[in-house]
C-alpha cells in the first residue's frame with residue numbers, strides 16, 4: 001500500500017542533487033531514485049508533483065529547550081514548540097529540559113511520557129544539566145538516553161572535579177557528554193567592569209576568551225577522561241579552531257555544533273535588535289562570524305542545531321530598559337532550515353549536500369538514530385521535506401509559533417519549507433501544521 005508518491009523532486013543525498021522520485025509505503029521509504037529506476041506505484045493515496053522542489057530528509061534539531069513547565073504558562077509548551085518544529089521541516093528534536101532537569105532514570109522515563117503526549121515530532125532527551133557527578137549513569141542510559149549535559153557557567157555551573165568525574169563515569173559507560181563552554185570566572189570579572197543596562201553591555205559581559213578557555217579545558221577533560229565530547233553552540237570561528245585541536249588529540253570522538261544565530265548576527269546587530277539578540281554565549285565580532293561560516297563550509301563544524309528557547313515578545317522587549325532582566329535565548333527551530341538554505345546555499349556558502357550533512361545526517365549519527373533518521377534510503381523512516389524557491393521577507397506572523405517574534409524579522413530569504421512528511425503522513429504544508437499533538441514518539445537511544 002503506497003502512501004505518498006513524490007514526483008520530479010531534486011533529491012539531495014550526501015553525494016549530490018539528482019532529479020528523482022520518492023515512494024513512501026507504510027511510513028517508510030520504499031523507493032528513491034531517478035524516474036527511470038523507480039517503478040510507478042499503483043494507486044498511491046497522495047501524489048505530490050514536486051515540480052523541481054528540493055527534497056531532503058526531515059531535519060534533526062539536536063539541541064532544543066521547548067519548555068513544558070510553569071515558566072511560560074500560556075502557549076509555550078512541548079506541543080506548540082514541536083508544532084513549530086514540524087512547520088520548519090524539523091521532524092526530530094533532541095530536547096534538554098532546563099527548568100526541571102532530568103537527572104535520574106525515573107525523571108527520564110516520566111519526561112519521555114509527558115513529552116510523548118504533547119509531541120508533534122519524534123524526540124530524544126538529554127540528561128542534565130548535571131552538577132552532581134554521582135548520578136545513576138547506567139540507569140539513565142537504560143531509561144533511554146546516553147547523552148549528558150554539563151555547564152562551565154551559571155546557572156548550572158559544575159566544578160572542575162565534578163565535570164572530570166562525570167566524564168570519566170559517562171565515558172566508561174559508553175555515553176557522551178555535551179558541555180556549555182564559557183568560563184564563569186571570566187564572565188564574573190567582565191560583568192564587574194560593566195555599569196550599563198544597555199543591550200550592548202550584555203555582549204561585553206560574555207567575552208570571547210571565556211568561550212575559548214572553556215572549550216580548551218573541556219577538550220583536555222574529555223581527553224583525560226576518555227569520554228566522547230560534544231561542544232554545543234560554538235559562537236566564534238576562534239572557538240571552532242580551539243575545539244578542532246581535540247578531534248585529532250583526543251582518543252575519543254569530539255563533535256562541534258554551532259547555531260544559526262552565530263552565523264546570522266554579530267555584536268554589531270545588537271544596536272538595532274537589542275534584547276531580541278540576548279543569547280548565551282553572546283554574539284561575537286563580524287570577523288568571528290565570517291570565520292565560523294568558513295568552519296561550517298570546510299567541515300570543522302559537524303552540525304548545526306538551534307539551542308531553541310522561546311520567550312514572548314513583551315517580556316523580551318523589557319530588555320530595552322534593562323538588558324539584565326529578560327531570559328536569554330532565541331526561538332529558532334522553525335527558521336533553521338530556511339536560514340541555512342537561504343543564507344547558506346543560496347548565497348553559495350554551502351552546498352545542498354553540506355546542508356544535508358549539517359542538519360540531517362550528522363545530528364542523526366550524533367544521536368545514534370542514523371540512518372533511520374537523517375537519510376533518504378530504502379527502509380528508513382519516511383520523514384521528508386520539500387523546499388521551494390521563493391523570495392519573501394521573514395515575518396513572525398507567517399510562523400506557526402515563535403512567541404510573537406523572530407530575530408530574523410525583515411530578512412530577505414528565498415527558500416521556503418513547502419511540505420513536510422513524517423512517518424509517511426503530510427504533517428505540514430506552507431507552515432500550516434496538519435498533524436496532532438501526541439503523534440511524535442520517544443526515541444530510546446542508548447548510543
Ligand SMILES: [Zn+2]
Nearest residue numbers: 063064065307
Ligand atoms: Zn542550550
